[in-house]
Amino acid sequence: MSITAIRGFNDILPGDSEIWRHIEKEAHGIFSSYGFSEIKTPIAEKTELFKRSIGETTDIVEKEMYTFADRHGDLITLRPEGTASVVRAYIEHKLYTTPVNKLYYFGPMFRYERPQKGRYRQFYQIGAEVLGDASPRADAEALAMLMSFFERIEVKGAELQINSLGCLECRAVYKERLKEYLSGVASRLCENCLRRMEANPLRALDCKSPGCIEATERAPSILDSLCGACKDHFEKVKYYLRLSGIEPKINPRMVRGLDYYTKTTFEITSTGLGSQNAVAAGGRYDRLVSELGGPETPCFGFAIGIERVALILKEGGGYKKPLTVFIALGDKAEERSIQLLKGWRERGIRVVEDFSTGALKNRMKRADRMGARYTVILGEDELNSGVVAIKDMKTSAQVKLPFDLAADRVSIE
Ligand SMILES: [Zn+2]
Ligand SMILES: [Zn+2]
Missing domain, CATH: 3.40.50.800 (Anticodon-binding domain)
Known part of the structure; x- marks a missing residue:
């Protein structure tokens, strides 16, 4: 019997690999024109890094990581996303001695999820991080860069949805309001959401279980709880986006699956695959660098899912060199x-x-x-x-x- 690839691990064959190369090349070109430089980090890190950055009560850390002991018995994890490694490298090599670092990466990530079309256990991302910039203009510029990337490679119907998750202070206020609301509808919530309600009530807002979707329909909006500074930041991001010709859709339910986001979070969806699918996502994370032992460093970043983008280009008959x-x-x-x-x-x-x-x-x-x-x-x-x-x-x-x-x-x- 012949040996096949591991379930959820995928070969990229000729016919597709040209599309991948095209996507990668356009990303290098556009990101570099905005002053970004490439960073290559290892595909495995100490498990602790992801637990501390992504958050203990997230789906990724609770059930999706490829974690194993090496021959010494040390726990290592195949990276489930790119930001934690970039931040680890940023601190380790003291890149913060430069006022602003604009970094991007390309490579495989690993999550133990149910494989389906366009979603694999080894999947590829192109991501970018702006480290050391608190200005809402940094958020808006990175988003405008991303939108022109999708325009350049002709991803159809790209739509930007944004939200703000506030700062530690105003999010704490919102968490209390949300907890109060959730306890009123607790009987309709799934087991996961019930269990996480105390530590991480926001998770209920992006839970995929039908009961939770229905039960949280009338949940209070985080945008009504923002403090003055967070509100101002959010308004400015929207303002600068409009100056770039981008009209964002506001989605107060978008909380993202990672704990480290503060203020702006976003998703870009495309109609290219029939239904509305996310092709890129990210946001601001002003506390992650200091939480991982570095100096206070406001940051903004995103990642693009290559498999989905490649599928869209392929189905659209998109890119092909004769x-x-x-x-x-x-x-x-x-x-x-x-x-x-x-x-x-x-x-x-x-x-x-x-x-x-x-x-x-x-x-x-x-x-x-x-x-x-x-x-x-x-x-x-x-x-x-x-x-x-x-x-x-x-x-x-x-x-x-x-x-x-x-x-x-x-x-x-
Ligand atoms: Zn705030
Ligand atoms: Zn749920």
Whole structure:
């Protein structure tokens, strides 16, 4: 019997990997234009880091982490998200000696969840963090950057939803109000929410159980409990977003599954997969750095789910670079093709030369099976007149063009 991959762990095959590369490349380009630099952290950390940052009573820490003892018996965890590691590295390497750090990362994360379409146990995120900036302009700028990223890669119907979770003071006031409300509807809450009601009542607002959704429909809004400073911050974020041409939707029920958020939290959803799905999420976390032993550092960050974005681009027919298969006939044409294709590749054309021999008819079939969008033939006649024959594999139309014009032609999807 052959061996298969671990459940929820996924291969990214040719056809998809080009889409992934495209997403990653556009992210690098846009993030770098906003002054972000890449950071690469290990995929495993001491378990303690995630317990202390994400929060003991969150779904992630309670039931979704890949945690195991190494050969020394030390508990280590495959990272379930990227921010904790970035903050750990920020403190460890004293990056705070620079006034503001704008960092981004790309890589796999691990959560033991029920696998389904677009959701895996090893999944990839592109994330960015602004460390050391308290200004609401930092929130708005990062969100505007994210929205232009989705626009650039053509993710359809991207919608920004925002909320504020307030600061420690005003959230404590809200927690009391919410607890009071929840105890009135306790009989309809699920076991999880009941158990967490004391320590973490906000969880009930994003619980997926139908009873909890119904029971919390009339729950008080956190936005009515914000203190003056938090309210002002939230108003300014909205104001600067509008100046960037973005109209956010306010969603006071959005609490996110992590404990470390303060003030702004957000989600970007897309209609690209039929139903409304989150493609990116994040928010402000002004206390996490100090809670993990660093200096007081206000921060804002987000992560993008690559699997979902890739699915949207794929189903939308989105990004695909056409493949050209090049067939040279005869020694002279074979020799000429080496220089010719070097030039095409320098121009970014995706071309595979077919080195097989045999009848042209069979080689054309082979090109088709390789997924060629165009097949280009250079025979002796063509060589003598400085042209190539291009066959459009979709329409079967054939044209002869000079070398440089041919390169333009096969660049078009
Ligand atoms: Zn506050
Ligand atoms: Zn519940």
